[in-house]
Amino acid sequence: MTYWRYPRYVSVAxxxxxxxxxxxxxxxxxxxxxxxxxxxxxxxxxxxxKSWNLNLERYADYSNRIGRGRSYVRxxxxxxxxxxxxxxxxxxxxxxxxxxTVSIRIKGITKQIWQNMKAACAGKLDSLQGLxxxxxxxxxxxxxxxxxxxxxxxxxxxxxxxxxxxxxDMCKHVAATLYGIGTRLDDDxxxxxxxxxxxxxxxxxxxxxxxxxxxxxxxxxxxxxxIAESDLSGMFGIDMEATMDFDLPEIPQKISGTAKTARRxxxxxxxxxxxxxxxxxxxxxxxxDQLSSKSAASNKRANPMARKPxxxxxxxxxxxxxxxxxxxxxxxxLNIIKRSKRGLDVATLRQxxxxxxxxxxxxxxxxxxxxxxxxxxxxxxxxx
Numbered sequence: 001m002t003y004w005r006y007p008r009y010v011s012v013a014x015x016x017x018x019x020x021x022x023x024x025x026x027x028x029x030x031x032x033x034x035x036x037x038x039x040x041x042x043x044x045x046x047x048x049x050k051s052w053n054l055n056l057e058r059y060a061d062y063s064n065r066i067g068r069g070r071s072y073v074r075x076x077x078x079x080x081x082x083x084x085x086x087x088x089x090x091x092x093x094x095x096x097x098x099x100x101t102v103s104i105r106i107k108g109i110t111k112q113i114w115q116n117m118k119a120a121c122a123g124k125l126d127s128l129q130g131l132x133x134x135x136x137x138x139x140x141x142x143x144x145x146x147x148x149x150x151x152x153x154x155x156x157x158x159x160x161x162x163x164x165x166x167x168x169d170m171c172k173h174v175a176a177t178l179y180g181i182g183t184r185l186d187d188d189x190x191x192x193x194x195x196x197x198x199x200x201x202x203x204x205x206x207x208x209x210x211x212x213x214x215x216x217x218x219x220x221x222x223x224x225x226x227i228a229e230s231d232l233s234g235m236f237g238i239d240m241e242a243t244m245d246f247d248l249p250e251i252p253q254k255i256s257g258t259a260k261t262a263r264r265x266x267x268x269x270x271x272x273x274x275x276x277x278x279x280x281x282x283x284x285x286x287x288x289d290q291l292s293s294k295s296a297a298s299n300k301r302a303n304p305m306a307r308k309p310x311x312x313x314x315x316x317x318x319x320x321x322x323x324x325x326x327x328x329x330x331x332x333x334l335n336i337i338k339r340s341k342r343g344l345d346v347a348t349l350r351q352x353x354x355x356x357x358x359x360x361x362x363x364x365x366x367x368x369x370x371x372x373x374x375x376x377x378x379x380x381x382x383x384x
Contacts, residue, residue, distance in 0.1 A: 010095075012075060019076045019093045026079055026091070026099075033091075036078035036180040043073060044182040047134025048189040051145055052182040055152040062155060062170065069175025077173075078180040083191045088181060092162075092173040100164045102177045107157040108197030113149060121203045128204055132189040151196065329355055333363045334372065338383035343376030 026033055044050045056062050072078070072092065079099055080091040088104040109117075120143045125131050134141075144151045160174045185192055193200040327335070332353055337344055344352075349360045364381055367373045376382045 012071075015075045015077070019079065022093050022097075022099060023076070023079050033080040034082065034184075035076065036073055036081055036183050037076065038074050038183060043070065043179055044186055046186045046189065047141070048132075048192055049182040049184075049186040051141075051152065052185055052192070053179060055145060056178055058147075059155050065168065065170045066175045066178060068170075068172035069177070069179050072172055072176035073179045073183065078176050081177065081180045081184060083181065083184060083195055085194055085197050088177060088195070090177040090180065092176050094164060094173060100162055100173045102160065102162045102173050104158065104160040104174065104177060106153050106195055109151065113151075114198055114202075116149070117143070117151060118202055125204045128200070131200070131204060134189075151192075153196070329353070329359060330363050330367075333360060334367060337364075337367075337373055337381055340382055343380040343382035345379045345381075 023033075023035055044053055056066050077093045078090055079093055080089075082089045086106055086108055088102075088106070090102045090104075091099040092102055093099045120140065124137055124140055126135075130136060148154055160170065160177075162171050162173045164171055164173055166172070181195075190200055333349060333355070336349060336352055346357055346360050346364070349355070350357060353360070364373065368375065368381065371384055373381045374384045
């Protein structure tokens with residue numbers, strides 16, 4: 001006569017202690033392992049983590065089996081979980097002493113679905129931070145989670161394997177790993193796009209371009225001298241790079257005739273505005289001035305041609321007056337940079353536009369950070 005032997009009951013505390021001991025051993029051999037740690041009762045707390053778990057639970061293929069892994073992931077049985085492009089590797093502590101190895105493969109998003117996602121997100125996403133934190137319109141969230149047409153995978157796109165002897169297609173170790181992915185997305189939602197083999201920047205690319213041009217136009221109305229590094233950091237929501245080169249080197253060039261004329265005109269205007277104290281005239285000086293004025297008047301009557309004033313040499317307009325009508329300074333500077341194949345520096349841009357160095361550097365810095373232009377060399381920029 002044969003009797004079934006039931007396995008010994010193992011309490012939750014024993015399971016947690018066993019997983020903790022094994023995790024300590026693994027960390028000695030490989031400090032880079034990444035265990036799944038659940039704090040509180042909720043397995044996932046952010047929009048991306050919750051949506052990942054709900055997507056798995058709503059499919060009939062998984063709804064009856066994926067729940068077997070909830071207790072495992074809560075007890076800390078997922079000792080290591082690594083997410084790569086289209087692949088997940090994990091170690092899950094089971095009833096045996098050695099952890100089981102789980103391998104899951106997920107297909108990438110099809111080109112058609114990705115094109116639809118980019119079209120749906122055009123102009124609706126405010127920032128990359130808002131997307132990763134799940135702060136976007138509700139209608140957009142419905143598009144992301146649409147079955148078979150959204151960002152989240154269907155059972156047909158998921159394949160898995162486990163080293164345990166369980167004959168079931170989805171064992172509790174695989175289920176625990178799938179729940180662990182939702183927990184990991186709480187820490188870094190960008191891993192979702194890595195897993196689906198797409199670039200997250202594509203969803204907000206057009207929105208960022210529109211915001212960049214708006215911010216550049218807004219900054220154009222401000223005085224260049226008043227735009228400090230802290231203002232630029234707050235305006236664009238970015239951290240200033242410590243290695244950013246604001247003192248761009250200038251290439252020595254010959255001074256053109258227009259530049260010489262502009263300098264000469266500036267000196268003349270400065271000389272005219274200089275005030276001089278009137279000299280005190282003595283009676284002898286006054287008499288000499290009267291005689292010289294009478295002599296000058298008689299000379300004019302004798303020589304009529306002397307009364308004609310000498311024609312003044314026309315002063316050429318400086319480069320600062322040759323601005324393109326209808327274009328802002330930002331647009332002029334960016335257009336000149338984009339037309340250059342080898343790139344331009346601040347000195348050349350100043351010569352071509354007539355703008356001061358501070359204004360040119362402000363425009364270059366903001367356009368460079370937004371990806372509109374790129375660096376061709378030290379202090380030299382060209383179109384991206």
